[in-house]
Amino acid sequence: xxxxxxxxxxxxxxxxxxxxxxxxxxxxxxxxxxxxxxxxxxxxxxxxxxxxxxxxxxxxxxxxxxxxxxxxxxxxxxxxxxxxxxxxxxxxxxxxxxxxxxxxxxxxxxxxxxxxxxxxxxxxxxxxxxxxxxxxxxxxxxxxxxxxxxxxxxxxxxxxxxxxxxxxxxxxxxxxxxxxxxxxxxxxxxxxxxxxxxxxxxxxxxxxxxxxxxxxxxxxxxxxxxxxxxxxxxxxxxxxxxxxxxxxxxxxxxxxxxxxxx
Amino acid sequence: xxxxxxxxxxxxxxxxxxxxxxxxxxxxxxxxxxxxxxxxxxxxxxxxxxxxxxxxxxxxxxxxxxxxxxxxxxxxxxxxxxxxxxxxxxxxxxxxxxxxxxxxxxxxxxxxxxxxxxxxxxxxxxxxxxxxxxxxxxxxxxxxxxxxxxxxxxxxxx
Amino acid sequence: xxxxxxxxxxxxxxxxxxxxxxxxxxxxxxxxxxxxxxxxxxxxxxxxxxxxxxxxxxxxxxxxxxxxxxxxxxxxxxxxxxxxxxxxxxxxxxxxxxxxxx
Numbered sequence: 001x002x003x004x005x006x007x008x009x010x011x012x013x014x015x016x017x018x019x020x021x022x023x024x025x026x027x028x029x030x031x032x033x034x035x036x037x038x039x040x041x042x043x044x045x046x047x048x049x050x051x052x053x054x055x056x057x058x059x060x061x062x063x064x065x066x067x068x069x070x071x072x073x074x075x076x077x078x079x080x081x082x083x084x085x086x087x088x089x090x091x092x093x094x095x096x097x098x099x100x101x102x103x104x105x106x107x108x109x110x111x112x113x114x115x116x117x118x119x120x121x122x123x124x125x126x127x128x129x130x131x132x133x134x135x136x137x138x139x140x141x142x143x144x145x146x147x148x149x150x151x152x153x154x155x156x157x158x159x160x161x162x163x164x165x166x167x168x169x170x171x172x173x174x175x176x177x178x179x180x181x182x183x184x185x186x187x188x189x190x191x192x193x194x195x196x197x198x199x200x201x202x203x204x205x206x207x208x209x210x211x212x213x214x215x216x217x218x219x220x221x222x223x224x225x226x227x228x229x230x231x232x233x234x235x236x237x238x239x240x241x242x243x244x245x246x247x248x249x250x251x252x253x254x255x256x257x258x259x260x261x262x
Numbered sequence: 263x264x265x266x267x268x269x270x271x272x273x274x275x276x277x278x279x280x281x282x283x284x285x286x287x288x289x290x291x292x293x294x295x296x297x298x299x300x301x302x303x304x305x306x307x308x309x310x311x312x313x314x315x316x317x318x319x320x321x322x323x324x325x326x327x328x329x330x331x332x333x334x335x336x337x338x339x340x341x342x343x344x345x346x347x348x349x350x351x352x353x354x355x356x357x358x359x360x361x362x363x364x365x366x367x368x369x370x371x372x373x374x375x376x377x378x379x380x381x382x383x384x385x386x387x388x389x390x391x392x393x394x395x396x397x398x399x400x401x402x403x404x405x406x407x408x409x410x411x412x413x414x415x416x417x418x419x420x
Numbered sequence: 421x422x423x424x425x426x427x428x429x430x431x432x433x434x435x436x437x438x439x440x441x442x443x444x445x446x447x448x449x450x451x452x453x454x455x456x457x458x459x460x461x462x463x464x465x466x467x468x469x470x471x472x473x474x475x476x477x478x479x480x481x482x483x484x485x486x487x488x489x490x491x492x493x494x495x496x497x498x499x500x501x502x503x504x505x506x507x508x509x510x511x512x513x514x515x516x517x518x519x520x521x522x
Contacts, residue, residue: 387484
């Protein structure tokens, strides 16, 4: 079973030609016009909107740089927060602020954080998009000063190489080698700094195939689905650990999000 | 009406904001359409039928510059550009876009006012690899240019 | 919050307009996660105005991509002139946006 799937991956994950500009013409014609710009505005409006039983906005939410400081905050995640004594990704930090500042219920917030087919976008997706735009051009610099943050990196690295599930896949199965692709979609080598920076820095991204902006948290969840792994929970240690691993490998790169992806 | 799915429900302020915008839009100068939507062309399910509804079989004309990508990352969004130099083909009044293998090939039609360049850029859905058609009407005659665009599957089948 | 983002730039006597519109352009052929058909919801008419004059009018079907893009060019147009884009969809919804030419 293992050998069959490894062989299949070997066939499917074909090395790309060295000058693989196959979609250059496509991207040139698309130009700079990314529908994510609407979602940025939507996210900004949601940040300043009073909601929940406490009828309060998210303006006092502390994303690690002080209450209400949004410029550059996304680029410093995941990071440790004293008030929760945990390392958090940006999505779980936003949920925390929605609970504590707005009085909203966690179970309700977690019921549908990401869009389903036919939706135009969720509140969380829009907020993450705006916050990423607030970090556009910022240097990717996840915090690694706290021991808990470094433990998250170590855990993330372990999970990245951990083979599991019916196909015996790990993240590394698809993302450990350079210049690979599945069909015509390039697979970034997330163990390589430049590729990790380009990949990590371009999420959240407007996905052409869905007409939606998707977040890094969603991307990981969808990878787990494609690997036939158990469902990945938003804000779980596994999710935060993998994001930490990627962000640290990407550190020093530049945030270009929101990106435009197939 | 655009909706953001929000499990706690939409706040009143948001709904009012949208109503105000809708109200503003309704008070625009009334539409100046002097021509009727060619509905029969839009609902036609085959290319030949759609072209017939547009007015006949177009002849190929090299004055139409039709730019499409050879291969698209995803068929949901295929960018296209149609330009006509009036020296090569004068008096173009309408430009249509058709996608041969779509369930309904007719995607869009544009009426170009005098003093407007014959220049259209837009993005269309292409259900599968096939020919795209730029059809223009000039002095009551139909001309066209076509190009094939390949549509790919990505990643893990999605 | 405008549902149309427009840029208009003039050079050498020609104004180029690029507009991006917020709209699902739902074909009516998709089903949602629970298997229910998602109703058709798409822009059917779009127009570009230079001042009060319509420079381009279009009829669209559902095959125009979601969050549609439209680029047109017209002769004339001076910096400071108004360019407006309007749309109507099959559910009676409307949208508009305007900008000044640079």
